[in-house]
Amino acid sequence: MASLTIKNAVKRYGNVEVLKGVSIDLRDGEFLVLLGASGCGKSTLLNMIAGLEDLTEGEIMIGDRVVNDVHPKDRDIAMVFQSYALYPTMTVGQNIAFGLEMRGVPKAERALRVEQVAKTLRMDHLLDRKPAQLSGGQRQRVAMGRALVRDPEVFLFDEPLSNLDAKLRLEMRTEIKRLHKRLNATMVYVTHDQIEALTLADRIAILKDGEVQQLASPAEIYEHPANMFVAGLVGSPPMNFLDITVEAGEAGPAAWVTLRADGADKPVLLDLSAHTARLDGYVGRKVVMGLRPEMISQGTTDAGQCVQCEIDVTEATGADTLCVLNWNNQEVLARGTSGYTKILEGTMDFTIETERACLFDPESGLRLD
Amino acid sequence: MLTRPPVKFIDRIARALPQIVVAPGFAAILYFVYGFIIWTGYISLTKSKMLPNYTLIGTRPYERLFQMDRWSVAIENLFIFGFLFVFVSVIVGCLLAVLLDQKIRAEGFIRTIYLYPMAISFIITGTAWKWIMNPSLGLEKVIRDWGWESFRFGWTVDNNLAIYALVMAAVWQASGFAMALFLSALRSVDQDIIKAASLDGASPWRIYLRIILPSMRPVFMSAMVILSHLAIKSFDLVVALTGGGPGYASTLPANFMYEMTFRRNEIAVGAASAMVMLATVAAIMVPYLYSELRGKKHV
Amino acid sequence: MSDAARYSAPRPWSALILRVLLWFVLIVFAIWFLLPAYVVVGTSLKDLDEIRGGSLLALPHELNFSAWRHAWSEACIGVECTGLKPYFWNSVSMALPGVVVSTLLGALTGYALTKWKFKGANLVFALILFGCFVPFQVVILPMAQTLGKIGITNTVYGLILVHSVYGLAFTTLFFRNYYVTIPDELVRAATIDGAGFFTIFHRIILPLSPPIIVVSVIWQFTQIWNDFLFGASFTTGGAQPITVAMNNLVNTTTGVKQYNVDMAAALITAAPTLLVYIFAGRYFVRGLTAGSVKG
Structure with missing residues (x-):
C-alpha cells in the first residue's frame, strides 16, 4: 500500500493542453474517483499514473518514489480497463497469471495465487475457459482478478463498469466497494457516471478541460459544489438553476420568483435571509440559485418556505414521483411524493428549502458563501 | 530531498524499440523505392545509352521519347486497353456480384470458378488465350467447322484487333476480382435501409439501382483505381499473348520501357518512359490514398 | 446474404423466367471462365496429330501424359533441354524465403506502426503504402545495378531480395490494417503486466494473427511465383524462375511447335498457385474481412 501524489501534472499534445496542472494528494488506502465528461483529461491522468503516457510537466510519486521515468511494470500498479483487455488466446487462468509470469514468479506459486484470487471472485470454475466463452460480468471479474493477483500498491480503474448492463453494474459496484474495504488499498477510479463516483469514492476529483474543478468528499461535493459545473454534473435528477435578482427584504436578502398557480402567474418573494452566503454585496444584482429537486418537495413542512405551484407534468420513477413545475418560464423539477400513492395534479403546496439552496455568481459560476 | 531514479538504460532501448524494428523495412523501402525513383529520374535526364552515363543533357530523352512512334502507339494502346479493361471488368464484376447475390445455390462453387484466374500468372493467361486465338487450330477453326464460315478469332495476329485480345484476356483474369470486391460490399450494405425501401414499395430492381449501387460508390472507386493501376503496370500479358505485335501494334508502355532498356540500349x-508511367500512376493513386488515409482518421 | 432479393415477391411465372435467365447468364460466364482451363488441360493430354486433326474443344481420345513428362524433364528451353524441373525448383527456392522474410518483416512493421505509435508513424506508413503501387519499371534499372554491385545478379538470392523488398509494402499494409482492429488496451494491459515489445508481440499479438498470416503468405506466394518482370530482367539461363522459363519454352521457334507440351508447361507453372487457391482461397477472403478479436 502506498500514498499517491500528483504534483502540477501537465500534458500537452503540440499546442493542445489536455491537462493544465493537476495536483492531487492521496493518502494510503484512499479511494479517489476522477469524474468528468469525455475529453476532460481524466483518462489521460490515469494513464500517466500508470506510466502509459509521459508527463509534459510535473511529477507523480507513488509512496516516496518519483515514478515519472519508471516503466509501468516497475511502478507496482494494476489496472482494470473499460474493455477488460483480456488476452483472447489465453485461458482465464493464464490471463490472471500472465502478470506474475512476466515477473518471474515460479509456476507453483502462480497456480496457488491464481486459485486464491479465483476463489475470492467466485470464478474458480471458469479458469480453463477462453474470454470469448464468458459473459460480460464474468469477463469483468477476470479483469479484476488479473489486477488483484498482483497485490499492487495502487489499483487503477478505467471506467470498468461502463460496458455492463444496469443490473450487473450495480452488483459489480458493490463488489468493488467490498474489495476496497477488505484490501484497504489505494485506488484511483475513472468514470463519467456520477452515481458511481458518489457511491464509491472517499474523495472525488471533478475534472473539466484539464483542470480540477473540485476535490472533496462525495458529501461535500453534493452539498457544497464549488461551482455551477460541479453542481450540474453531480446529482440525479440534476439541480435546477434559476436566474434571480437579489433584493433587500425586511429580514435580509430576498428574491422575487414568478410561479405559476391556477393558470396565472404569481410572484412570490423567496426569503434568503437565513442563507449562509453573504449576499449584502449582491443586492440589486443577478445571481443563479441552484435548487436540487429534493429541496422542492410536495406538501407543507416547517423545513422551509411554503408556496403554491401548478404542476405541469408528473414523472413516476417508482421510488419517487417527480413533478415538473413552471417557474420564471423555465422548467423546474421537484420531488413529489414517495411511490405511486398519491395523484399529483393541478395546483398544490410545495416546500422550498431556500436555506440549502446553492447560490452562484453568474459570471464566474463560483458558489457564493 | 527526494531524487528521481535515473532512467534505466534498458528502458531507453525499450522505448526506441518500435522505431528500431520499423527501421530496416522502412530503410529498405526508402532505398529501393524512393532512392531508385530518384536514380531513374536522374538517368532519364542523361545521355545513357547501353550503360548508365551520368552526364546530364536535360529533357532531351523525353523529347526523343515523345517523338517515337512506338511510344505514341504504346500510349494510345494504354488508353484503349486501360479504359476498356477497367470499364468492362467493373461492369462484368458488378453484374456477376448482383446475380450471385440472389440466393444462388452453390454460390461458393460458382464464385470459385469466377475467381480462380486471379491465382494465375498473366504469363499463363496469355499463353492459354494465345492458343485459343490461334488462327489455324484455335476457336476460330472450331466455330468455322460448325458452319459459321466468316468467324474470326485470330485477334492476336491482327494489327487492329491485337489490343482487344489483350482486353479480353485481362478482363477474363480480373473481373472475378472485381466481383469479389462488389459482392463483399453488397453484403455489407445496411440491411435496415433495404427493409425500409421495400416497405416503401420499391421493387428489387429499383432498390439495387437507387439505393444499393449508389451506396457502393467507394467500392467502385477502389475497384477502378486498383484496376487502372494494374492496367498501367501490364507487361507480362502482352509478352505472352501478342509479344507486343504484330510489329509493335499492341505494345504497352511497360513493354516499351523493357524494350528500350534491355534490348535497344536506350x-x-x-528511364524517361518509366518516369512517365510513375507520374501516371501517382496521378491516380496519390489523391486516392490521401483521401483514404484521411477518411480513416475520423473513424 | 443481402435482403434485396428476399423482399421481392413477383408473380410466379415471371419469377421462374427471371430465375432461368439468371442461371443462364451465370452459366455462360462460368463457361467463359472455364474455357481456357479446359482447353489447356485438354490440349496437354492430346498428341500432336490429334491436335492438328481434331477440334480444339474435343475431349482427348485417351489420357496421354507424355506431354507432361516432356514439359517437366525433357523440353528444350533455350539450348538446355532439361524441361521445367530445375526452373520449378528455382521458383520454389525463391518463393519460400521471399514469403517468409516479407511476411515476418511486414508483421513486425505493422505491429510497431499500429501498437507503438511514434511520431511520424503515419508518414512512414503512407510512404510504405505508396510502395505498393509504384510501377516496377521505375526500379528495374537501378535494381539491376544494385544486384550487380552486391554480386547477386542472375541468382536466386537476388530475386529473394527483390521480392522481399517489394512485397514488404503489401505485407505491411495487410498486417497494419489487421492490427488496427486489435484494441490498444490489450497492449497497455500487457505493458502493465510487465511484458515488453517482443513479449507482447510473441505472446499476445502473434497468437491473434493466423488469419492475416494466411492472407500474407497466400498473397506473397502468388505474387512471387507469378512474377515475370523481375525474373526476366535479372536472370538468364539456368537461374530463371519458372514463369520466364515457361515463356521461353513456348516461344522457342526451333523445331516443330508442340502445342501439347506448351500447354502442359503452362499447367505445371500454374499448378502451385492454383492448388493454393483451391485449398486455401477461402481463408484468404475470410482473413481479409475478419476482425481480430471476437466478443
Whole structure:
C-alpha cells in the first residue's frame, strides 16, 4: 500500500493542453474517483499514473518514489480497463497469471495465487475457459482478478463498469466497494457516471478541460459544489438553476420568483435571509440559485418556505414521483411524493428549502458563501 | 530531498524499440523505392545509352521519347486497353456480384470458378488465350467447322484487333476480382435501409439501382483505381499473348520501357518512359490514398 | 446474404423466367471462365496429330501424359533441354524465403506502426503504402545495378531480395490494417503486466494473427511465383524462375511447335498457385474481412 501524489501534472499534445496542472494528494488506502465528461483529461491522468503516457510537466510519486521515468511494470500498479483487455488466446487462468509470469514468479506459486484470487471472485470454475466463452460480468471479474493477483500498491480503474448492463453494474459496484474495504488499498477510479463516483469514492476529483474543478468528499461535493459545473454534473435528477435578482427584504436578502398557480402567474418573494452566503454585496444584482429537486418537495413542512405551484407534468420513477413545475418560464423539477400513492395534479403546496439552496455568481459560476 | 531514479538504460532501448524494428523495412523501402525513383529520374535526364552515363543533357530523352512512334502507339494502346479493361471488368464484376447475390445455390462453387484466374500468372493467361486465338487450330477453326464460315478469332495476329485480345484476356483474369470486391460490399450494405425501401414499395430492381449501387460508390472507386493501376503496370500479358505485335501494334508502355532498356540500349529513353508511367500512376493513386488515409482518421 | 432479393415477391411465372435467365447468364460466364482451363488441360493430354486433326474443344481420345513428362524433364528451353524441373525448383527456392522474410518483416512493421505509435508513424506508413503501387519499371534499372554491385545478379538470392523488398509494402499494409482492429488496451494491459515489445508481440499479438498470416503468405506466394518482370530482367539461363522459363519454352521457334507440351508447361507453372487457391482461397477472403478479436 502506498500514498499517491500528483504534483502540477501537465500534458500537452503540440499546442493542445489536455491537462493544465493537476495536483492531487492521496493518502494510503484512499479511494479517489476522477469524474468528468469525455475529453476532460481524466483518462489521460490515469494513464500517466500508470506510466502509459509521459508527463509534459510535473511529477507523480507513488509512496516516496518519483515514478515519472519508471516503466509501468516497475511502478507496482494494476489496472482494470473499460474493455477488460483480456488476452483472447489465453485461458482465464493464464490471463490472471500472465502478470506474475512476466515477473518471474515460479509456476507453483502462480497456480496457488491464481486459485486464491479465483476463489475470492467466485470464478474458480471458469479458469480453463477462453474470454470469448464468458459473459460480460464474468469477463469483468477476470479483469479484476488479473489486477488483484498482483497485490499492487495502487489499483487503477478505467471506467470498468461502463460496458455492463444496469443490473450487473450495480452488483459489480458493490463488489468493488467490498474489495476496497477488505484490501484497504489505494485506488484511483475513472468514470463519467456520477452515481458511481458518489457511491464509491472517499474523495472525488471533478475534472473539466484539464483542470480540477473540485476535490472533496462525495458529501461535500453534493452539498457544497464549488461551482455551477460541479453542481450540474453531480446529482440525479440534476439541480435546477434559476436566474434571480437579489433584493433587500425586511429580514435580509430576498428574491422575487414568478410561479405559476391556477393558470396565472404569481410572484412570490423567496426569503434568503437565513442563507449562509453573504449576499449584502449582491443586492440589486443577478445571481443563479441552484435548487436540487429534493429541496422542492410536495406538501407543507416547517423545513422551509411554503408556496403554491401548478404542476405541469408528473414523472413516476417508482421510488419517487417527480413533478415538473413552471417557474420564471423555465422548467423546474421537484420531488413529489414517495411511490405511486398519491395523484399529483393541478395546483398544490410545495416546500422550498431556500436555506440549502446553492447560490452562484453568474459570471464566474463560483458558489457564493 | 527526494531524487528521481535515473532512467534505466534498458528502458531507453525499450522505448526506441518500435522505431528500431520499423527501421530496416522502412530503410529498405526508402532505398529501393524512393532512392531508385530518384536514380531513374536522374538517368532519364542523361545521355545513357547501353550503360548508365551520368552526364546530364536535360529533357532531351523525353523529347526523343515523345517523338517515337512506338511510344505514341504504346500510349494510345494504354488508353484503349486501360479504359476498356477497367470499364468492362467493373461492369462484368458488378453484374456477376448482383446475380450471385440472389440466393444462388452453390454460390461458393460458382464464385470459385469466377475467381480462380486471379491465382494465375498473366504469363499463363496469355499463353492459354494465345492458343485459343490461334488462327489455324484455335476457336476460330472450331466455330468455322460448325458452319459459321466468316468467324474470326485470330485477334492476336491482327494489327487492329491485337489490343482487344489483350482486353479480353485481362478482363477474363480480373473481373472475378472485381466481383469479389462488389459482392463483399453488397453484403455489407445496411440491411435496415433495404427493409425500409421495400416497405416503401420499391421493387428489387429499383432498390439495387437507387439505393444499393449508389451506396457502393467507394467500392467502385477502389475497384477502378486498383484496376487502372494494374492496367498501367501490364507487361507480362502482352509478352505472352501478342509479344507486343504484330510489329509493335499492341505494345504497352511497360513493354516499351523493357524494350528500350534491355534490348535497344536506350537506357535514358527507357528511364524517361518509366518516369512517365510513375507520374501516371501517382496521378491516380496519390489523391486516392490521401483521401483514404484521411477518411480513416475520423473513424 | 443481402435482403434485396428476399423482399421481392413477383408473380410466379415471371419469377421462374427471371430465375432461368439468371442461371443462364451465370452459366455462360462460368463457361467463359472455364474455357481456357479446359482447353489447356485438354490440349496437354492430346498428341500432336490429334491436335492438328481434331477440334480444339474435343475431349482427348485417351489420357496421354507424355506431354507432361516432356514439359517437366525433357523440353528444350533455350539450348538446355532439361524441361521445367530445375526452373520449378528455382521458383520454389525463391518463393519460400521471399514469403517468409516479407511476411515476418511486414508483421513486425505493422505491429510497431499500429501498437507503438511514434511520431511520424503515419508518414512512414503512407510512404510504405505508396510502395505498393509504384510501377516496377521505375526500379528495374537501378535494381539491376544494385544486384550487380552486391554480386547477386542472375541468382536466386537476388530475386529473394527483390521480392522481399517489394512485397514488404503489401505485407505491411495487410498486417497494419489487421492490427488496427486489435484494441490498444490489450497492449497497455500487457505493458502493465510487465511484458515488453517482443513479449507482447510473441505472446499476445502473434497468437491473434493466423488469419492475416494466411492472407500474407497466400498473397506473397502468388505474387512471387507469378512474377515475370523481375525474373526476366535479372536472370538468364539456368537461374530463371519458372514463369520466364515457361515463356521461353513456348516461344522457342526451333523445331516443330508442340502445342501439347506448351500447354502442359503452362499447367505445371500454374499448378502451385492454383492448388493454393483451391485449398486455401477461402481463408484468404475470410482473413481479409475478419476482425481480430471476437466478443
